[in-house]
Amino acid sequence: MxxxxxxxxxxxxxxxxxxxxxxxxxxxxxxxxxxxxxxxxxxxxxxxxxxxxxxxxxxxxxxxxxxxxxxxxxxxxAEISKANFEEILLLRCQLEDLALRESIVNATDEWEELIVLAHHRMNRAKGKDPDLFEDLHKAFHMALLESAASPILLKFCSQLYDLNIRYRYLAGSALDYQRRDVGDEHTGILNAAVARDADTASERLLNHYRMTGAFLSGLLGNGTLA
Amino acid sequence: MxxxxxxxxxxxxxxxxxxxxxxxxxxxxxxxxxxxxxxxxxxxxxxxxxxxxxxxxxxxxxxxxxxxxxxxxxxxxAEISKANFEEILLLRCQLEDLALRESIVNATDEWEELIVLAHHRMNRAKGKDPDLFEDLHKAFHMALLESAASPILLKFCSQLYDLNIRYRYLAGSALDYQRRDVGDEHTGILNAAVARDADTASERLLNHYRMTGAFLSGLLGNGTLA
DNA sequence: CCCATGTGGAAAATCGATATTTCTTGCGGA
DNA sequence: TCCGCAAGAAATATCGATTTTCCACATGGG
Structure with a gap:
């Protein structure tokens, strides 16, 4: 050729x-x-x-x-369903809770710098390049878990992230008008992580997930989606 | 799937x-x-x-x-290592704990019959057909988690089971002479599950895993394996 | 009229061969 | 002797074509 x-x-x-x-x-x-x-x-x-x-x-x-x-x-x-979505949401909360806590236990200065950087890059792309933003958004969330030093767990989380974001894309514009300030939530998670405050970080992270989760679950329930 | x-x-x-x-x-x-x-x-x-x-x-x-x-x-x-084994062991304990508890929450009479049957079949093959026994052993452990109704979690557990049992095979005969009565352990787990006692069932299950886990980890540490 | 059975077409699974890449080995120069 | 390069050998990745399997529809019997 x-x-x-x-x-x-x-x-x-x-x-x-x-x-x-x-x-x-x-x-x-x-x-x-x-x-x-x-x-x-x-x-x-x-x-x-x-x-x-x-x-x-x-x-x-x-x-x-x-x-x-x-x-x-x-x-x-893969088919979509409310049950499937809720399974993903629940598993994500459980696994990321494990991973984040472990990550904070193993926290180092390098990791701290890593997540600060990931957070900054994500914000820089915000509103400019949606495609890039999505990649960096995932990168930020994965970076939070990075120092858990558990490749298999991270792989599971990565998979669940993709499965979840698929539902978010399917919701599409329906999700837009409920955009609370996600930026604040990210910053809150970051700060707690940097402060090595596992309880707060985990709570904020899980809230972050459950927030959109509940909304999406509603859409799936009333038949707007699927 | x-x-x-x-x-x-x-x-x-x-x-x-x-x-x-x-x-x-x-x-x-x-x-x-x-x-x-x-x-x-x-x-x-x-x-x-x-x-x-x-x-x-x-x-x-x-x-x-x-x-x-x-x-x-x-x-x-895939390569093997002590770190990899310990990651698998830890994840297994965490995920199967989740799955088993959820399974017991959703327990039905059908599920109860399922695990009793799986347990019996496993014991029947014991000492006769090692190959078949291994399959039924996995089937028993998966059946315990079955009514968690979480296909993704079950898949993760199935994968981790295979990864773990690989180390057991690698240990091979070295593992034989420490064979405590695994049969009793299985029966204990089964009974607690049938009694819908999640705490006891989970404790026994995790002990079951950690028992061989600690031994294998020792082998990996002192260089007998790898 | 409904169900069973046969037939044509489409799609998947698999095979055999080719092109590309990597690995190995031996030679020549420093 | 050692290093680097280059040509040959081996293995991978990919493609095109063949074989197998499945599905839809029609046709005929019950």
Whole structure:
């Protein structure tokens, strides 16, 4: 193949990895709708790659609970439901509580600087580049848990984060007009974490989650979504 | 999600699924050693199938933390370490505690019958068919958590179970001579669960894990393993 | 009229081959 | 002797094509 690919540093790697990132974003942001059939050939053309990378990427997404595999009948995006959302919310609260407390136990100055930086970068992108903001928002939340030094737990939290944010995207504009000042909440969490106050930090973090959680759960209940 | 469950009966389905089960068993039981390079071609011949099913199975195992993927350099089985083992043990205790308590909250007569049955089947296989016993042992532990009605949490627990049992296999005969009466422990957990006594059940379950855990951790520390 | 059975078409799963990348080894120069 | 480079060998990642499986619909029997 003589075609010169424009390999942007971050999106390079292998075709499988690119497909994985692209598909995950499409599912999380709702470009691919819940329960939608994922035809290999269609995606192949859409992402301009072969069938093998697509299949492998879908396999990986299956383990992230974003895609369901039906034996001999291909793949489809995960369904959504109120029960599923509430499970995710509850698990997130429980696991992030564990992780955050452990993280604060192991806190170091380096970690402190890490979360301050992550927080600043997130705020800088606020209102400018929504796409970038979302990435940095996740980065901030993960950074809070970083020094828990538990790769598996962090992976679980990362997965749950993606599952949760998918619902937020699905709610879309419905969520906008209830935008309380999320910025304040973030700052509050950050300050408590920097102060090594695990109880306060955890309480604020969980409130932060439950706030939007309750609202979304309401939408799912009254049939606005799904 | 089909793949995760312990399907004692069905060995067929797709080539990918067969490869997944076979490879997982090989890694968990130590046939494939920690850190070992997993050459596609070698496995292809060994399992008598094509390269695509192998690759897909390895992708799935990557998400189970049993296989590591190195970009453009193939796959290898996950490394082992004392830190990794202790992380698994701790997470297991935390997550299964959550799941078991929730399971007991939701307890029904059907669930009660389910765990009694799982316990009986496990004991029946004891000392006869070690391979079958292991499957039923996992089935028993998962059945305890079953009525938590939290598929994601159960999946996490299932993964952690496999990661943990891998260390047990690696310890192998070294573990045999410290065999306290595990049967009694199982019965104790079962009874507390049937009695809907969450505190006792959880305490016994966690002790059950920590018992072998401490021993294994010792082995990893003094260099007998790895 | 309803259910069972057969048939055509579409999609998935898998295979075989190619292209790309990485690893190894041996040679030459310092 | 040691380091670096380069060519060959090996393994991976990917593609295109084949085989297998499933689904929808029609057709005929009950």
């Amino acid at each position: 003589n075609i010169i690919h424009v390999d942007v540093a971050s999106s390079a790697r292998s075709a499988t990895h690119r497909a994985y990132l692209a598909l995950r974003k499409m599912i999380v942001t709702g470009t691919l709708k819940p329960g939608e059939k994922l035809k290999i050939d269609g995606l192949r053309k859409r992402l301009d790659t072969g069938a093998s990378p697509i299949r492998e990427a879908l396999s990986l997404l299956t383990s992230d609970n974003l895609v369901e595999r039906i034996d001999q009948r291909g793949f489809r995006t | 089909n793949i995760i469950h312990v399907d004692v009966a069905s060995s067929a389905r797709s080539a990918t699924h067969r490869a997944y089960l076979a490879l997982r068993k090989m890694i968990v039981t130590g046939t494939l050693k920690p850190g070992e390079k997993l050459k596609i071609d070698g496995l292809r011949k060994r399992l008598d199938t094509g390269a695509s099913p192998i690759r897909e199975a390895l992708s799935l195992l990557t998400s189970d933390n049993l296989v590591e993927r190195i970009d453009q350099r193939g796959f290898r089985t």
